[in-house]
Amino acid sequence: MAGILTAIKLRESGITDFTVYEKADRFGGTWRENTYPGLSCDVPSHLYCYSFALNPGWSHVLSPGPEILAYFESVADRYGVAEHTRFGDEVVRCEFADGRWHLTTASGLEDEVDVVIAATGVLHHPRYPDIEGFDTFGGAVFHSARWDHSVSLRGVRLGVVGTGSTAVQIVAAVTDETAHLSLFQRTAQWIMPAPNPAYSDEELASFREPGALEKLHAELSELFDLFSGAVVDIHSSGFRFIEEACLKNLEENVHDPELRERLRPTYRAACKRLIVSEGFYDAIQRPHAELVTDAIERIEPGGVRTADGRLHELDVLVLATGFKVDAFVRPIAVTGRGGVRLDDAWAKRPEAYLAISVPEFPNFFMLNGPNGPVGNFSLIEVAELQLGYIMQLVDRLGPGGCREISATADALARFEAERIEATKNTVWSTGCNSWYLDDRGIPAAWPWPFKRFRQEMVAPDWEAYELIG
Numbered sequence: 001m002a003g004i005l006t007a008i009k010l011r012e013s014g015i016t017d018f019t020v021y022e023k024a025d026r027f028g029g030t031w032r033e034n035t036y037p038g039l040s041c042d043v044p045s046h047l048y049c050y051s052f053a054l055n056p057g058w059s060h061v062l063s064p065g066p067e068i069l070a071y072f073e074s075v076a077d078r079y080g081v082a083e084h085t086r087f088g089d090e091v092v093r094c095e096f097a098d099g100r101w102h103l104t105t106a107s108g109l110e111d112e113v114d115v116v117i118a119a120t121g122v123l124h125h126p127r128y129p130d131i132e133g134f135d136t137f138g139g140a141v142f143h144s145a146r147w148d149h150s151v152s153l154r155g156v157r158l159g160v161v162g163t164g165s166t167a168v169q170i171v172a173a174v175t176d177e178t179a180h181l182s183l184f185q186r187t188a189q190w191i192m193p194a195p196n197p198a199y200s201d202e203e204l205a206s207f208r209e210p211g212a213l214e215k216l217h218a219e220l221s222e223l224f225d226l227f228s229g230a231v232v233d234i235h236s237s238g239f240r241f242i243e244e245a246c247l248k249n250l251e252e253n254v255h256d257p258e259l260r261e262r263l264r265p266t267y268r269a270a271c272k273r274l275i276v277s278e279g280f281y282d283a284i285q286r287p288h289a290e291l292v293t294d295a296i297e298r299i300e301p302g303g304v305r306t307a308d309g310r311l312h313e314l315d316v317l318v319l320a321t322g323f324k325v326d327a328f329v330r331p332i333a334v335t336g337r338g339g340v341r342l343d344d345a346w347a348k349r350p351e352a353y354l355a356i357s358v359p360e361f362p363n364f365f366m367l368n369g370p371n372g373p374v375g376n377f378s379l380i381e382v383a384e385l386q387l388g389y390i391m392q393l394v395d396r397l398g399p400g401g402c403r404e405i406s407a408t409a410d411a412l413a414r415f416e417a418e419r420i421e422a423t424k425n426t427v428w429s430t431g432c433n434s435w436y437l438d439d440r441g442i443p444a445a446w447p448w449p450f451k452r453f454r455q456e457m458v459a460p461d462w463e464a465y466e467l468i469g
């Protein structure tokens with residue numbers, strides 16, 4: 001998503017000498033990697049799209065994954081991004097030497113460039129749980145982001161580990177075709193209800209009216225501004241609205257009181273990434289579906305053994321256990337000025353000024369980098385704003401400008417201190433465990449309303465940057 005965006009915007013600004021490196025053999029990022037049943041985006045499609053390539057054809061408010069993949073591929077095609085792209089070759093090394101970046105790919109190709117823009121995504125590397133006995137399982141076992149489509153779920157006894165956004169989408173989609181579904185829940189989740197009917201022909205026609213899509217995009221963007229304002233202020237009325245909607249969903253739509261209590265979270269709504277689902281509660285209440293809340297002890301040839309001693313017999317086991325969230329551009333070996341390695345700069349944890357620039361890594365800019373707006377946002381809107389800002393940094397480079405730009409260590413330290421202080425008021429700090437939290441338990445996220453992010457992205461504060469040459 002962010003790489004396609006960058007290519008389009010570079011060309012638009014007259015920069016044509018660039019290469020997009022894509023390790024896979026097609027575009028699509030997360031929508032190419034994730035192919036699990038039920039895959040969809042819980043950010044409305046009319047917001048989850050490029051602002052310059054609005055799409056009147058979305059089938060649903062929250063459209064399915066394959067449709068989103070097709071959208072990205074069609075935009076890339078329309079703008080000729082493939083002409084600039086080297087597919088099927090992974091960048092393994094980026095070294096800053098003699099004022100330029102030296103890139104090496106897995107195939108041994110070497111390239112020398114002035115600027116690197118890392119559009120390498122956020123939730124990319126699967127996290128496998130540390131559970132004993134995986135290799136002994138007699139059936140099929142795979143991570144949700146590595147779905148094995150050769151395995152049919154029809155009539156099988158299926159186990160799903162995890163209750164994040166991914167697991168909830170899978171359970172809502174596949175329960176009916178299985179003979180038995182066991183959902184292994186370590187922590188209950190708040191679920192925001194979201195009816196998601198297909199758009200009617202009239203609605204689809206209305207999206208083709210002049211200005212209609214722009215208006216819808218702007219309205220949704222404003223709605224998400226309100227949401228971001230609510231989660232960073234737990235005393236706000238917006239936050240109360242979210243909590244009440246989730247609670248009402250649980251109370252009204254889970255009928256068995258015992259199951260309802262086991263599905264009831266013990267922390268504030270949206271503390272973990274808020275889940276949006278139309279069908280999860282229905283699916284988990286099917287007679288052949290079971291919510292397992294006893295801890296997993298180990299995996300055995302016949303299934304999953306829980307702490308109460310019971311063996312849950314399974315044919316297929318899906319690990320919807322999330323991602324390594326602090327990798328960002330890694331495992332690419334990035335070395336900045338003076339031989340400083342990104343792995344060392346980030347030895348404690350990843351940090352970047354405004355999520356974009358790392359001191360001593362000149363002319364190296366990230367899209368959707370560490371501690372930026374993540375969560376229930378359109379990452380496309382985030383990337384568009386960041387790219388507009390990065391283009392201003394790039395503009396300063398070259399004749400009449402300077403040779404090297406990177407954030408100063410001071411600017412990063414000030415930004416981090418302020419950011420950490422602000423996280424104390426956010427819902428992510430109210431006492432749950434989530435992938436937003438870093439190794440210290442501090443939310444690795446943008447703790448201010450989205451409108452502040454918009455303001456920051458309007459123009460760089462040049463005092464925060466070291467400009468050399």
Ligand code: NAP
Nearest residue numbers: 040041042129162163164165166167186187273320321322
């Ligand atoms: P996730 O939110 O990190 O959830 C992982 C789940 O696995 C959690 O329920 C976790 O339990 C459980 N788990 C991990 N290790 C376990 C273990 N050893 N034993 C038992 N349970 C274990 O991962 P995800 O669902 O893939 O979602 C990741 C993110 O991707 C989302 O938060 C969202 O940002 C994004 N996403 C977005 C959409 C969308 O529609 N926009 C859809 C899917 C994903 P605990 O809660 O106890 O840790």
